[in-house]
Amino acid sequence: MKILKVKASGEYDILIGEGILDGIADAATPVIRGGKAAVVTDSNVAPIYLESVLDSLKRKGVESFSHVIEAGESSKDLKHLGALLNAFAEDGLTRADVVIALGGGVTGDLAGFAASCYLRGVRYIQIPTTLLAMVDSSVGGKTAIDLDYGKNLAGAFYQPSLVLCDHSTLSTLSDEVFTDGCAEVIKYGIIADAELFDRLKEPIKPQIEDVIYDCVRIKRDVVEEDEKDTGLRQILNFGHTIGHAVEKLSSYTISHGKAVAIGSAMISRAAAKRGICTPEYAEEITELLSSYGLPTFTSYDPGMLFRAAVADKKRTGEYINLILPVEKGRCIIKRTPFSELEAMIREGME
DSSP: OOOEEESSEEEEEEEESSSSGGGGGHHHHHHTTOOOOOEETTTTTTIIIIIHHHHHHHTTTTTTTEEEESSGGGGSSSSHHHHHHHHHHHHHOOOTTTTEEEEEHHHHHOOOOHHHHGGGEEEEEEOOOOOHHHITTSSSOOEEEEETTTTEEEEOOOOOOOEEEEGGGGGSOOHHHHHHHHHHHHHHHHHHHHHHHHHEEEEEOGGGHHHHHHHHHHHHHHHHHHHTSSSSGGGGGGTHHHHHHHHHHTOSSSSSHHHHHHHHHHHEEEEETTTTOOOHHHHHHHHHHHHTOOOOOSSHHHHHHHHHHTSSSTTEEEEEEEEEEEEETTEEEEEHHHHHHHHHHHTTTT
């Protein structure tokens, strides 16, 4: 098992290994500290892992409740946030208690945001069960829900008290869901680790624990330097401006990982056309994404993509910060006027 410590507005450990879920209560007891636990999960994860988590907590004498949401992005909205907060109140949760998010990114985002709001903040534990959640959404304290106008437009920076990444849970994922997380893994190689980028040209599953560790280590380092996303942390948004636009236009029928892969390839092609990176490197990024079965083009009209992209929460006035690849393992943050963004979207589609 590998352990990383995060020192942000709150300190917490990230445990990465195989079989951690079997001893969930032992790992979580120091955080629960004798309180109750509200376990939030979704309709896909509940039949597989919920009972064993509840049984583990019961054996440790922890009173627990479960709340199951429908799997999918549509559950990450105001309606489900309100229902979850009311459920916490009905359970009699207090500030001495803890919320446990068991599942993928939607569950973690929704449960984390609810924990930040309820009683002005109760502790929560992230137990991600997808690759995407392990390497990205469960770490760093970004919690959010979607609004009608865009993805993650309401949320809070609220650090968990513990993150448990049991990569044995990845064996229950479909190939499609596992591949979805690979888009975020590749992102870390592009933005910060050339050696990781090259290692990903080999099969990922035999090296999965090391890969998760490297991705989480990169995110930990970035979050510790810029917790509130005002500077360096923005590099974690590589591929996301266009990616979020693709998600929105598809009404979230295109998954986050696939959308990010499209955004990553498009922004890389645009960067190459402007001399920010070489055409060879842009092609190398596209080929790596394609080798994982991820899409690198979209059929959406560039004007539609632009209009969806300017609703992104990362905009400032008439500008948006784009993350552009320079060389393997290094990106820059470029303050970009909307007129230039529209042109780059068109360039990225060529």
